[in-house]
Amino acid sequence: MGRLEEQGLMATRARMTRFRAVAGGLDQLLSSTSNGLIIFAVAVVSTPQQFGHITVLMTALVAVLGAARGAFGTPLLLKSDQSSDQIRREGSHAMMAALVIGPLLGVAILLVGYGPVGTAAVWLALAAPFVLAQDVLRYVVIAEGRPDQAAIWDGIWCAGTAALLLMSWWGPNEPTISLLVGGWTGLAIIAFIGLVATLRIKPRFRGAMSWLRAGLTHRVRYGVDAGLEQVTVFVILTGVGLLTTPAVTAALRGATAVLAPIGMFGNAIQLIVISESTRLSSQPRQVWHALLRIAIVTGFVTATGGLLLYLLPERFGTYLLGDSWILAAFVLPVVVLEYIASAFSLSLAIYLRTFNRSAEALALKIALSMTMITGATVGAVVFHSAIGVAICLALSTLFVTGIAYALVRPWRPRVRAASVDIAAEGFQGPPTQLIAESIEATSHNGIRLLDGDLDPDHPSPPHEQAPGAEAPFWRSVRVLPVRHWKKLPAIIISRREAGRSAKAALIALWTFVVMGVLVPAVIVQLSGYPKNLYWIGPLLIIAVSAARFAWFMGTGERRLFELIFWCFSYAFLGLAPLAQLLRESWPVTVPRTDTSFAWWGSAITLVGIVAFLIGVGLDRVLQMRRSAANATDVKRQPAEMKETVDYRRMMVLTLAAIALNAYYLSSVGVVQFVKSRDESLQALTSAFAPPNAGIVFRSAVFMSIIVSWVALVRYRREAKIAARRGCPESAGRLNLNLVLIVIVGVLLLNSLNPVSNARYLSGTAVLAIAAALGMFASSFRFRASAYGFLLALLVIFPQADAFRYSREANVKVSNPIEALLTPDYDSFAQIVNGYTIAIRDGIHVGNQALGVILFWIPRALWPGKAYDSGIVIANGRGYSFTNLSAPLWIEFFLNGGWIALVIGMFALGAALHRWDTRLDKELAQYSMPTILGCILPFYMLILLRGSLLQAAPYLFFTLVCAYFVQRRPEKEPDAVPAPFPGLPRWMPAKRLRREELTNSV
Secondary structure, eight states: OOHHHHHHHHHHHHHHHHHHHHHHHHHHHHHHHHHHHHHHHHHHHSOHHHHHHHHHHHHHHHHHHHHHIIIIIHHHHTTTTSOHHHHHHHHHHHHHHHHHHHHHHHHHHHHHHHHHHTHHHHHHHHHHHHHHHHHHHHHHHHHTTOHHHHHHHHHHHHHHHHHHHHHHHHOSSOOOHHHHHHHHHHHHHHHHHHHHHHHOOOOOOTTHHHHHHTTHHHHHHHHHHHHHHHHHHHHHHHHHHHHSOHHHHHHHHHHHHHTHHHHHHHHHHHHHHHHHHHHHTOOHHHHHHHHHHHHHHHHHHHHHHHHHHHTSOHHHHHHHHGGGHHHHHHHHHHHHHHHHHHHHHHHHHHHHHHTTOHHHHHHHHHHHHHHHHHHHHHHHHHTOSHHHHHHHHHHHHHHHHHHHHHHHOTTSOOOOOOOOOHHHHTOOSOGGGGEEOOOOOSEETTEEOBTTBSBTTBOOOOOOSOTTSOOOGGGGSEEOOGGGGGGHHHHHHHHHHHHHHHHHHHHHHHHHIIIIIIHHHHHHHHHOSOSSSTTHHHHHHHHHHHHHHHHHHHHOOOOHHHHHHHHHHHIIIIIHHHHHHHHTOOOTTSTTOOGGGHHHHHHHHHHHHHHHHHHHHHHHHHHHHHHHHHOOOSSOOOOOOOOOBOHHHHHHHHHHHHHHHHHHHHHHOSOOTTSOHHHHHHHHHHHSSSHHHHHHHHHHHHHHHHHHHHHHHHHHHHHHHHHHTTOOOOHHHHHHHHHHHHHHHHHHHHHTOTTTSOHHHHHHHHHHHHHHTTTTSSHHHHHHHHHHHHHHHHHTGGGTTTTSSSSSOOOOOSSHHHHTTSGGGOHHHHHHHHHHHHHHHOOOTTHHHHHHHTTTSOTTTOTTOOOOHHHHHHHHHTOSOOOOOOOHHHHHHHHHHHHHHHHHHHHHHHHHHHHHHHHHHHHHHHSSOOHHHHHHHHHHHHHHHSOHHHHHHHHHHHHHHHHHHBOOOOOHHHHSOTTOTTSOTTSOHHHHHHHHHHHHO
8 A cells, every 4th residue: 555545544534533523423412402402392381380390200211311321322332343233233132122121111201290290291101212212223323433324313303393492482372291292202203213214223132131141230330320410310300399399490400401502512522532532542641631622611611601691681581491591590600610510520431431441430420429419408408499409519519520530630641561571580480479559650760651651661562452342350450570679669659648649639628618618608598698798708718717727637737726726717707707797697795886897807807817827838938948958868867755744843733733723612612513604703703802813813723733634644645655665664653643643634624614614714624635635646636626626616615605604504596507696706796896996096006915914913003904805895885795805816906906917917827837837746756735735726716716814814824834844954964874875865864873773783
């Protein structure tokens, strides 16, 4: 063959490929269009309730049709490279199966639908076998390379259905639903007869069982995969109709019907890509790049078409859906988002099917279906509206698509088995010892992978199996040359790291979707239609807080201080003001809050959060630079273990804490957990005069006992680590330590119980105990604890004040939405009120901060001493109730305006990030933070809510007690005596001398 003849043959093949692609796409478009136009015709002449019923029946028919396409049509496409006789034999058996399933489906439609829609159900039952059989014949002619023949008869069917639609618009007498469905059934019979005459094949019953058993697994997979989409639609519409009303079903079905051309295009692309890729033996990269471009174009067309449809005047929309247009147009923008995500999901599914990865394609479809059904059910129950269900469906599609791309990663080439000459490599053992797991990477540690080739010296052989047939199991096993064995551990580690990265991305994605999208959507839906735009500010606060929270949830960094900061920002300054502004209802303790200043409250909060994030980012950069500068040795050196608790000082503090607590209990009552909060406060006021002295004394009692208990636990943990390193502590000390832990723990639970104390104090004690016992020891525990803490902050926190006024629990609210309107969540309103009095009365620079620093000076000696910022704001606004919060944002603002706010939050972000980094190392070494690390992160919730002056005594005594028990660094000569050079540096000198005396004896 000459060069010109070869070029002519290649050109002819290219033209034939383009012709088959265009004809196949046109046929699929015409076939799907006829199914869509009949829905529009029925919608025009029916009420929304009737339309909701008839669409459920038609969806059932389309669902079975989709399953038949997968079970019978896809195997036909995979035989596109075989002879015409083989294709026709497959088609005869498939036609037989369709004619058996069709009547059974018709009976089911008749039994279920005759009551609601009458004669229309009879026509649909009659159409079922012909629709299924005609669709099988379409796949036969497409596999033979003659899609134009199918396009002719599907074109007749489509033209007739379009005439029925025109009749519903401009008919002299409005046609009935039965007439339209009957006409569509007649057209289906005509298209079936036409394809039978073209192909001249008939159902084949001989050998049916052998045909069914051959490739049964793949038929089931493809059938479930193809039909699951429409089955999911059927289940969703049926379930939503049962949980809500037929009008909601009509709205959802109408919105999807007007976007039906997008789904038609996706099915057409599947027919083209699978058959042509099989016929041309295309490589995975080529197929994926083509599908990615198609997905991008499809998403753009969907967004543009959805916008045009949304802007379509109502009088034109009624030509498409009749009275159901108004309902469908309302949910159309959300459905457009769902369809864009579905376009990328469909591209990935087509990619998997093209290379016969049917199990993965089925897993993707099942995950998408189950998630969508769950989302639709939740939306129907919670929102009870079409827009709520549509939002849940869109979120479900986005979530599953993101997971699928993170796991499959189709942009990375799959490595095929490499042929290896074992004898040439000098390997004497059995070949099974060369088995290694699959590697998905383009290059790693010098191993070159060229589009699937493991090694350039041993390129992959061409496909030996039949195109479209699944490779046997042994071909999925990857073989590495012996010379690459030494690189295998690094490759496996790389794969594990990639898996962890995908897991981290999924955790972060799901966390943000729930916190940043789903929860605000629920609040917006339950709070009613917004009457202003003030709620946009809290929505931005929610988005930023949820994003940062999701970030370190995904990475698994144990950042205790940031955990509390972002939980407070999310709940108190995001969700609470969102509900309050949407319902236009402020907490009863802050009446007359000026809503017009809500923008300024949001601005103060957002500026503070951004400054905090900048501080966090700067400290992270500085830490990375320091780590790079100090990385002089590539080998990881074991972290040096140090004793952080001084035993003698710890014992002194413990005995002092027990004595102070005993005196306190003798004054206010021994058993504290049987008293309400008001009773405990009255007893304190009666026992100590003036009242401020009693508050300061209680601060010393409470914080000394918390610090002493944490110090005892820390000392015991360090002693156990020392014992494992060969320096055991004496049994007497450990026994005494255990007894003191129990005694101090009982006193701690009695004095700081959640019944007779403020929730913030008792919560600090509970979380400090949990942190000391290892609640944050691993990334998994940290994530679980963080999610639990956030949930408790929204659900349990409002109810934890039930014993404030009496010994009997007083439940204030019945659901979390109402709780966001209670005085517990007055923080945002106080920021707004603080800004109001700041611009009215002016800012007294540093006045509030000076009062916090010098809190210990009695007011009798300092008459001009500043009051709590919460009291200042309450007095400025004329409130009778003054025990209000003053968040840290407004504290900074009242002390120096915007400058103090930015500088203060920036410094706080940098300092807390550095502290969190140290605590993460402590958790890695000791499974618990330091003494202050167990207490201050959770006490920071009080500092963030404010007022600072009110929280200052507890903070002061916490710092003093922790500093007192901290071990001071010893002199270098005494740290490691010469006789014991091999012992750890952190071992005390006196303990070394004790060991020396023991050894000498």
